[in-house]
Amino acid sequence: MTAQLIDxxxxxxxxxxxxxxxxxxxxxxxxxxxxxxxAVNNGVVRQDRGRVAKLAELPDSDALRSLAGDIKQHxxxxxxxYLVQLKASVELRGGHVHFAKTADDATQLIxxxxxxxxxxxxxxxxxxxxxxxELAHSFEKAGFDVVETDLGEFIVQIDxxxxxxxxxxxxxxxLASIAELFSKYFGTPYNxxxxxxxxxxxxxxxxxxxxxxxxMTGGNFIVAQTGEICVVENEGNARQSVTSPRVxxxxxxxEKLVPRLDDxxxxxxxxxxxxxxxxxxxYTSLFTGPRPQGDTDGPEEFHLVLMDNGRSEILASEEYxxxxxxxxxxxxxxxxxIYRSIGGHAYGSVYPGPxxxxxxxxxxxxxxxxxxxxxSSLCGACYDAxxxxxxxxxxxxxxxxxxxxxxxxxxxxxxxxxxxxxxLLSPGLYRTNLKLQKAMRFIAKKGFIRxxxxxxxxxxxxxxxxxxxxxxxxxxxxxxx
Amino acid sequence: xxxxxxxxxxxxxxxxxxxxxxxxxxxxxxxTRLVGSNVDLETLFLTQATAAxxxxxxxxxxxxxxxxxxxxxxxxxxxxxxxxxxxxEQAQLLQGLNNRGLDAKYWTDLGxxxxxxxxxxxxDVWCAVAETGSLVVRAxxxxxxxTSLVPDVHIAIVEKSQIxxxxxDLMHRCKExxxxxxxxxxxxxxxxxxxxxxxxxxxxxxxEVFVFLV
Numbered sequence: 251m252t253a254q255l256i257d258x259x260x261x262x263x264x265x266x267x268x269x270x271x272x273x274x275x276x277x278x279x280x281x282x283x284x285x286x287x288x289a290v291n292n293g294v295v296r297q298d299r300g301r302v303a304k305l306a307e308l309p310d311s312d313a314l315r316s317l318a319g320d321i322k323q324h325x326x327x328x329x330x331x332y333l334v335q336l337k338a339s340v341e342l343r344g345g346h347v348h349f350a351k352t353a354d355d356a357t358q359l360i361x362x363x364x365x366x367x368x369x370x371x372x373x374x375x376x377x378x379x380x381x382x383x384e385l386a387h388s389f390e391k392a393g394f395d396v397v398e399t400d401l402g403e404f405i406v407q408i409d410x411x412x413x414x415x416x417x418x419x420x421x422x423x424x425l426a427s428i429a430e431l432f433s434k435y436f437g438t439p440y441n442x443x444x445x446x447x448x449x450x451x452x453x454x455x456x457x458x459x460x461x462x463x464x465x466m467t468g469g470n471f472i473v474a475q476t477g478e479i480c481v482v483e484n485e486g487n488a489r490q491s492v493t494s495p496r497v498x499x500x501x502x503x504x505e506k507l508v509p510r511l512d513d514x515x516x517x518x519x520x521x522x523x524x525x526x527x528x529x530x531x532x533y534t535s536l537f538t539g540p541r542p543q544g545d546t547d548g549p550e551e552f553h554l555v556l557m558d559n560g561r562s563e564i565l566a567s568e569e570y571x572x573x574x575x576x577x578x579x580x581x582x583x584x585x586x587x588i589y590r591s592i593g594g595h596a597y598g599s600v601y602p603g604p605x606x607x608x609x610x611x612x613x614x615x616x617x618x619x620x621x622x623x624x625x626s627s628l629c630g631a632c633y634d635a636x637x638x639x640x641x642x643x644x645x646x647x648x649x650x651x652x653x654x655x656x657x658x659x660x661x662x663x664x665x666x667x668x669x670x671x672x673x674l675l676s677p678g679l680y681r682t683n684l685k686l687q688k689a690m691r692f693i694a695k696k697g698f699i700r701x702x703x704x705x706x707x708x709x710x711x712x713x714x715x716x717x718x719x720x721x722x723x724x725x726x727x728x729x730x731x
Numbered sequence: 732x733x734x735x736x737x738x739x740x741x742x743x744x745x746x747x748x749x750x751x752x753x754x755x756x757x758x759x760x761x762x763t764r765l766v767g768s769n770v771d772l773e774t775l776f777l778t779q780a781t782a783a784x785x786x787x788x789x790x791x792x793x794x795x796x797x798x799x800x801x802x803x804x805x806x807x808x809x810x811x812x813x814x815x816x817x818x819x820e821q822a823q824l825l826q827g828l829n830n831r832g833l834d835a836k837y838w839t840d841l842g843x844x845x846x847x848x849x850x851x852x853x854x855d856v857w858c859a860v861a862e863t864g865s866l867v868v869r870a871x872x873x874x875x876x877x878t879s880l881v882p883d884v885h886i887a888i889v890e891k892s893q894i895x896x897x898x899x900d901l902m903h904r905c906k907e908x909x910x911x912x913x914x915x916x917x918x919x920x921x922x923x924x925x926x927x928x929x930x931x932x933x934x935x936x937x938x939e940v941f942v943f944l945v
Contacts, residue, residue: 293928313762320756328752330740343910349735401934402925418925425927444929452934459935460847478911486880486921486936492913493876494843504739509755511906515898516763526924530783530863533936534916536905542912544872547843558735566742 273598273621274712280592286422290414290593293421298584300527301635307529308519318516319639322575325474325507326565332474332507333556339477343539345552353383356557360385360466360499361392363553367497369394369463373455375481375488376400377468378416378578379503379557381600385466397458399487401451408435414594414602416580417525422593455487465491465549469502470577471517472554475510477538479554482521482531492537498549504556505574517577520637525579560613570612570645575638576605582632582642588625597622604632604642611649620658623649662705687718694718758899766862766896773944776894779864780942783919784932790943792818796827798943799853799886803833808850808884811835815873816855818888824853838875846877851884852937858904859889862897863918866942870913879917885937887917889944 280286305311325332337347350356364372372394374386386407389396398407402419406412409431413419420428429442432450441447467488471480479500481488492498508517514536522528541548564570583589583603594602599610599619607622616623623646632642653659673679693699694717702710740748766775780787790798803811813825815837828835841849857869866887870876879885895901905911921936932938 289927296928308762308765310762313759317756317759317762324753324755327743328749330736330743330745330748331750331752333736333739334748349733351735351738399935400925401923405925418928420925423927425929428926444926444931447926448923448931448934455935456847460844476906476911478905484921485923485934487934489876489880489915490935493880511902512758512899513755515902516758518898519763519765530865530916530918532917532919532922534918536911536914538911541870542872542910545870545875545912546839546872547875547877548870548913558738562738562742565739 273596273625276596276598277592277625278712280596285424286593287591289424290421291590293415293418294584294590297418297526297580298635301524301581301584304523304527304529308523311520314516314520315637315639318520318577318637319572319575321508321513321516322505322577322638323572325509326505326571326574329504329507329565332509333504336472336474336477336507336556339473339475340538340552340554343477345477345539345554348553348555350555350557350559353557353559356383356501356555356559357385357388359555360501360553361388363497363499364389364394364464365392367464367551369497371458371462372396372464372466373399373458373462373487373491373495374403374466375468375483375491376403376419377466377501378600379468380466380501381413382503382559383501383557385501397455399455399458399490400483400485401448401487404451404455405431412595413600415583416578416601416603416605418580422595459487459490459494462495464497464499465493465495467491467498467500469500469506470521471508471514472502472506473509473511473514474507478511478536479538480514480518481535481537482518482533483535484526484528484532486533489533489535492535492549493547496550497553498540498551499553499555501555501557504558504561505576521577521579524577524581524635524637564609564612569648572640573605573608573612573642573645575640576609577638578605579637581635581637585631585635587627587629587631597625604646605640608640608642608645608649616649616652616656617658620653623653666705681724684722684724688720688722690715691718691720760899764897764899768896770861770896772861772894772896773891775861776859776864776889777944779861780859780866781864783864785864785866785919785940785942787942787944790945792822792945795822795888795943795945796824796831799824800828800831800833802886802941803828803851804831806884809834810849810851812841812846812849812852812875812878812882813837814852814854814875814878815839818855818890819853828853837873838878839873843875843877846875846881849882851886852878852880852882853886853888854878855888855890856893857914858893858895858901860896860898860901860916861894863916865916865918866940867901867914867916869911869915876913876915879915880936883933883938885917885940887940887942889942891944 340347398404414422433440469479522531540552589603597606607625611619628643697717698714856866858867921934922932923934
């Protein structure tokens, strides 16, 4: 490693276009990408097994998940009260609290905080909400020197890529592609030793930590009663954000509140176990306000930016409100057979996987993301894995219902399903249908029907149907009972 | 009341922010608590901290300088930042280390920027949690945030009486304190598994954490 690495300026990043989203196209391409599939599966299956093993250490993990869900639900049901309480407690400690209605409000607010404080360089730790509003790009455009400091997010930044998982952002990348990227970016010979690559990033980022004017974090939880922000991590970069820069900004979604410090003991026992199969992450930081008088490190100025950006609309629906309980652990992604097949990018949103298929249409409009509620086999693995018991499959079905009610589902498709339900209600039609299905055996190849004539072709373009059996269950039953 | 809050209240079906709300759900300790005070906290802390890849060693106040000194010398770690506390004064740690040819300075004399150039941070802790084998540090004028974060090696001294059973007890202690300052729960060396799930130790925080239990 050479000294000039440290001085290499971070490149400016182009602003990525809004996702041009065609789920059918993207998911089919992703599912047939074996390198992607291997990388994703290698990671998530291990994390999923870790979750199951670590939850088993708890005296009654099911009851604890219910309690965690109840705590978050209570907070959401009285969110206006707790937001007022939180604002008062942070201000009591000398912090500033800002409310941002939209992504744009949040961006403008934070840019203003930075320019008012005469900030030049910014170190940013990983946060999903800043991904949601693409904050790093806005900093770049406004001329700030901003660097993502979580190793995964740093790799995303220098590769002009997007994260594909809530917890492990570069789960879609394999070692070789990261080694190639580092070799190009730092101008060093190719080396695919993960220790070397990590060390290289460490040296580069350490210089940034030392000089940064402003640190940015998200927050896993915020305690309304006392104003603490709780951030969990394994690397130590979020701690750097709250240690060396003179200005600290925490951008957090309004759904992250919990009422009391005591609630953290419940949440912390579930979060890391569910996310990565750890009992605790390496660092759990609690902080608020500027540094107390006499301290010589920590921020001199602290801003908490609480963002709505569509959340209050979810809050307004008693049915969907519980989706805001989400603590972004990623357990539903790791457990999901669809996510395992297609990875995170295919969802076309910063929030991928089952929870993403649910909150993305709710936050950004069902009409724009009408494919996502269908990106599920409704097997229920996500619900079983969820540490705050969000009934994801139930809500995905409700979204499909909403699509029919709002005529987002085409009239033709609605007509087909009306006929389908009539067929299922009539024994005669049902038997005729079974005969038709059996006849379809002959267009199957290698055990699957991969093509059907129009109008069914739209359906088989993205799905294979298993070849129907020679004998129906009814026929078998008649012979064998 | 700002527009922002009015929108939230409206979403929840009311026009005003309530001045009182029902109590949040009671935290049932029979399902939340993993460790009671009936267990041997010292042994449990040792087991859990070791599992979390902290290097734990039993020591005593009288032999502390020797233990830390020989560790540092054997690893060729010379420049040190040390937190200021009664325990270290009592053990005459700073003088002891400097007498062994090391370059130890109190945080209050060194400051943040110079801490980026030291080899190891030597700190006491606010408390330790047996359940998870965690160290808990709390920032103050004499306990810089950087001391347990910035140097490559962190050496922490835990007094047996500082070990508390469960995270539940930690949150109680935080609550009693009122003003927390910055509190960090440390459970292992800094690590990442971002690159194809390969575990790499030592990213942005210390890659090695040594604990002396006195």
